[in-house]
Amino acid sequence: MELHDVWFILIAVLWTGYFFLEGFDFGIGVLTKLLARDRPERRVLINTIGPVWDGNEVWLLSAGGATFAAFPEWYATLFSGFYLPLLLILLCLILRGVAFEYRVKRDEERWQRNWEHAIFWCSLLPAFLWGVAFGNIVRGVQIDAHKEYVGSVLDLLNPYALLGGLVTLSLFTFHGAVFASLKTLGDIRERARRTATVLGLITAVLAVGFLGWTQLDKGDTSSLVAMIVAVLALAAGLVMNRLGREGWSFAFSGVTIVAAVAMLFLTLFPNVMPSSLNESWNLTVSNASSSAYTLKIMTWCAGIATPLVLLYQGWTYWVFRKRIGTQHIADAH
Amino acid sequence: MDLALAPETLARWQFGITTVYHFLFVPLTISLAALVAGLETAWVRTGKEKYLKATKFWGKLFLINIAMGVVTGLVQEFQFGMNWSDYSRFVGDVFGAPLAFEALIAFFFESTFIGLWIFGWDKLPKKIHCFCMWMVSIGTILSAYFILAANSWMQHPVGYKYNAATGRAELTDFWKVLTQDTTLVVVFHTLTAAFLTGAAFMVGIAAYHLMRKKHVKVMRTSLRLGLITLVIAGALTALSGDQLGKVMFRQQPMKMAAAEALWDKEAPAPFSVFAYGDVDKGHNKVAVEIPGLLSFLAHDDFSSPVPGINDVNKSEQQKYGPGDYRPNIPVAYWGFRWMIGFGMASFAVGLAGLWLTRKKFWLAPGLRTGDEEPPNLALTKNKVLGVRLSKAYWSLAFVTLGFPLIANSWGWIFTEMGRQPWVVYGVLKTSSAVSPGVSQGEVLTSMTVFTLLYAILAVIEVRLLVKYVKAGPPELTDDDLNPPTKIGGDHADADRPMAFSY
Numbered sequence: 001m002e003l004h005d006v007w008f009i010l011i012a013v014l015w016t017g018y019f020f021l022e023g024f025d026f027g028i029g030v031l032t033k034l035l036a037r038d039r040p041e042r043r044v045l046i047n048t049i050g051p052v053w054d055g056n057e058v059w060l061l062s063a064g065g066a067t068f069a070a071f072p073e074w075y076a077t078l079f080s081g082f083y084l085p086l087l088l089i090l091l092c093l094i095l096r097g098v099a100f101e102y103r104v105k106r107d108e109e110r111w112q113r114n115w116e117h118a119i120f121w122c123s124l125l126p127a128f129l130w131g132v133a134f135g136n137i138v139r140g141v142q143i144d145a146h147k148e149y150v151g152s153v154l155d156l157l158n159p160y161a162l163l164g165g166l167v168t169l170s171l172f173t174f175h176g177a178v179f180a181s182l183k184t185l186g187d188i189r190e191r192a193r194r195t196a197t198v199l200g201l202i203t204a205v206l207a208v209g210f211l212g213w214t215q216l217d218k219g220d221t222s223s224l225v226a227m228i229v230a231v232l233a234l235a236a237g238l239v240m241n242r243l244g245r246e247g248w249s250f251a252f253s254g255v256t257i258v259a260a261v262a263m264l265f266l267t268l269f270p271n272v273m274p275s276s277l278n279e280s281w282n283l284t285v286s287n288a289s290s291s292a293y294t295l296k297i298m299t300w301c302a303g304i305a306t307p308l309v310l311l312y313q314g315w316t317y318w319v320f321r322k323r324i325g326t327q328h329i330a331d332a333h
Numbered sequence: 334m335d336l337a338l339a340p341e342t343l344a345r346w347q348f349g350i351t352t353v354y355h356f357l358f359v360p361l362t363i364s365l366a367a368l369v370a371g372l373e374t375a376w377v378r379t380g381k382e383k384y385l386k387a388t389k390f391w392g393k394l395f396l397i398n399i400a401m402g403v404v405t406g407l408v409q410e411f412q413f414g415m416n417w418s419d420y421s422r423f424v425g426d427v428f429g430a431p432l433a434f435e436a437l438i439a440f441f442f443e444s445t446f447i448g449l450w451i452f453g454w455d456k457l458p459k460k461i462h463c464f465c466m467w468m469v470s471i472g473t474i475l476s477a478y479f480i481l482a483a484n485s486w487m488q489h490p491v492g493y494k495y496n497a498a499t500g501r502a503e504l505t506d507f508w509k510v511l512t513q514d515t516t517l518v519v520v521f522h523t524l525t526a527a528f529l530t531g532a533a534f535m536v537g538i539a540a541y542h543l544m545r546k547k548h549v550k551v552m553r554t555s556l557r558l559g560l561i562t563l564v565i566a567g568a569l570t571a572l573s574g575d576q577l578g579k580v581m582f583r584q585q586p587m588k589m590a591a592a593e594a595l596w597d598k599e600a601p602a603p604f605s606v607f608a609y610g611d612v613d614k615g616h617n618k619v620a621v622e623i624p625g626l627l628s629f630l631a632h633d634d635f636s637s638p639v640p641g642i643n644d645v646n647k648s649e650q651q652k653y654g655p656g657d658y659r660p661n662i663p664v665a666y667w668g669f670r671w672m673i674g675f676g677m678a679s680f681a682v683g684l685a686g687l688w689l690t691r692k693k694f695w696l697a698p699g700l701r702t703g704d705e706e707p708p709n710l711a712l713t714k715n716k717v718l719g720v721r722l723s724k725a726y727w728s729l730a731f732v733t734l735g736f737p738l739i740a741n742s743w744g745w746i747f748t749e750m751g752r753q754p755w756v757v758y759g760v761l762k763t764s765s766a767v768s769p770g771v772s773q774g775e776v777l778t779s780m781t782v783f784t785l786l787y788a789i790l791a792v793i794e795v796r797l798l799v800k801y802v803k804a805g806p807p808e809l810t811d812d813d814l815n816p817p818t819k820i821g822g823d824h825a826d827a828d829r830p831m832a833f834s835y
Contacts, residue, residue, distance in 0.1 A: 072425020079414025101400035
């Protein structure tokens with residue numbers, strides 16, 4: 001295996017980490033309107049991710065930075081090609097981050113309500129748009145001989161990619177509901193479990209459709225295995241949720257995300273961004289990657305930093321392991 | 334296409350706007366993280382309540398500020414790919430690595446430990462809680478280091494070779510990128526300027542409260558800490574700025590010639606303090622000059638020749654082919670002066686404050702003040718005059734609290750615009766760096782959207798800062814004074830509200 005193959009895997013790992021972690025915090029954001037009945041309940045939900053959402057988001061920055069360094073051509077084509085959707089994602093992430101931090105800084109009703117709208121929409125839209133983006137990457141887009149995206153925004157809104165968007169949205173929301181049931185107490189915990197069941201069933205239908213489509217179109221044996229793992233894990237997550245085994249349910253909804261992302265990257269390899277115009281214009285791990293020297297340095301960095309990150313981020317989850325309920329939310333600030 | 338709305342022009346405006354805006358928050362974040370960590374350490378070591386109050390007060394302002402720094406940083410990482418895709422293709426091999434290091438090493442540190450610090454008051458023993466803030470502080474400094482290494486490579490590319498087959502710059506020596514003189518001097522200068530910024534902010538706000546005789550105990554401590562930091566950081570900023578100037582005279586003679594609006598070679602070269610007239614056309618209506626000083630700044634002696642804009646333009650034409658290699662001269666000229674002027678004004682305010690608040694001097698013992706009253710800044714035994722002078726200083730310190738922010742902004746505008754027409758000096762022109770596939774409408778959309786959003790957020794942020802500055806330090810509760818002794822919290826009452834919740 002060459003270093004650029006290793007980096008393909010590492011970038012897949014970073015995106016997987018991002019979707020696993022920010023997946024549930026996007027889900028929590030969406031659930032503030034689907035699940036919570038009043039402001040204290042919304043606050044309970046938001047506080048389940050309070051200490052960790054920022055750290056989760058850095059997985060995106062790492063995926064972006066690593067793509068820039070390891071596959072500059074991929075980075076350049078992807079972000080200049082998907083310009084407007086990416087702009088929308090960035091705007092959402094900006095508003096969402098500010099909303100978490102600033103919502104409680106004033107007591108006025110209108111102030112708090114506005115930030116709550118921001119948290120909902122700015123969680124929902126990126127959760128959907130990331131699926132659309134990855135749907136398009138896997139499907140292939142109009143890339144010309146100069147590695148430039150020459151399609152329009154409307155080309156990105158095709159049925160396959162839109163279905164991909166619905167899958168990430170429902171899967172992340174399911175993942176978030178399971179996380180909510182794992183981290184909360186009382187009434188909201190019970191409702192989170194019931195909501196998770198509904199969301200899990202919707203996700204199952206959408207995911208089987210999307211992953212099946214992917215498998216028929218691009219799949220091989222390894223992607224089929226990943227697909228089966230994803231579907232089985234989703235089913236297991238649903239069962240565990242019904243049984244009230246919240247930890248297991250969360251582990252399985254996580255495995256679903258890991259397997260689904262793995263499947264997408266497996267169907268992609270050795271391309272990083274196939275061209276729908278001409279196969280010889282595909283961006284591949286070899287024609288889009290950095291020099292061997294850069295990859296070697298990056299490998300050292302990732303090899304040392306990633307385990308440490310997992311260690312101290314894991315510790316954070318341990319420190320804040322206690323469940324919270326409305327009784328833990330203080331009024332004044 | 335109308336040149337004013339060409340995608341390149343718009344992309345440059347967008348980069349300028351988003352970067353200067355982002356950099357309003359970065360220096361405050363870097364310095365306040367360390368200052369808050371210092372205050373919390375003082376609390377852990379002495380147990381004095383004033384330190385805990387100060388930690389909470391400055392910590393809150395720090396959090397309002399870092400939130401904006403983090404979210405505007407997102408834009409910085411992705412706009413290289415969005416607006417500058419040919420730049421990204423050309424330099425990704427070199428430039429991407431420090432960026433990835435920044436994310437993997439610094440951002441994870443910052444973001445994870447800030448979460449622990451915000452929510453950890455009732456979950457972590459005080460030493461570990463304090464340790465978390467130090468981790469945040471280290472994260473911010475590492476982040477500055479990596480991004481400045483990347484930027485320094487654009488100013489002075491080293492450790493790479495051009496690969497004609499792939500048509501891009503490829504890394505050959507990463508260590509050199511991280512340790513070249515430009516990087517080290519720029520890091521030093523930017524960090525010292527960051528501390529100048531945070532210190533002026535602290536001094537200004539402390540002065541605001543002291544003028545009103547409110548929260549005196551906490552604010553006296555803050556004032557003293559701020560003043561000492563301000564003076565040390567100010568002196569080091571000047572020193573590092575001088576070093577940076579010398580490096581730039583060697584590496585980017587055009588930038589420094591433009592900074593001086595020095596059109597033709599002079600020996601000895603004078604430093605222009607203020608030029609009246611059209612610096613874009615010539616240097617003939619100069620008002621104030623210091624003879625020989627420019628020679629000194631460039632070469633450490635008062636007589637060596639310094640090449641002018643026309644000389645450098647000619648030599649660059651010989652080296653890189655026909656073209657105009659002059660940056661926007663008025664921006665470089667005035668940007669350089671405003672940077673130095675605003676930065677040094679702040680340093681002067683700090684020096685005056687430090688001297689006025691010294692413990693001993695010829696103040697009569699009756700004029701000295703205790704912990705519970707504002708320091709008496711009187712230079713006279715005349716009480717009425719003394720009160721007036723004190724008030725004048727407090728107002729001055731408050732009014733100048735944002736001066737270093739202005740200096741920082743002009744510093745960046747000067748250093749980035751002074752390098753034009755190059756994006757990577759001597760290697761890649763800015764006009765060859767933009768995204769060829771991105772339309773005018775797309776760049777115009779994103780520039781408009783970011784500018785509007787940033788403007789709205791600026792209003793929100795400033796109002797919040799004002800609200801929390803006015804509110805002053807919080808009253809401490811028993812929970813604040815008795816932090817948990819084990820990780821995860823040890824309060825017997827499981828239903829106790831969280832110390833902090835969103």
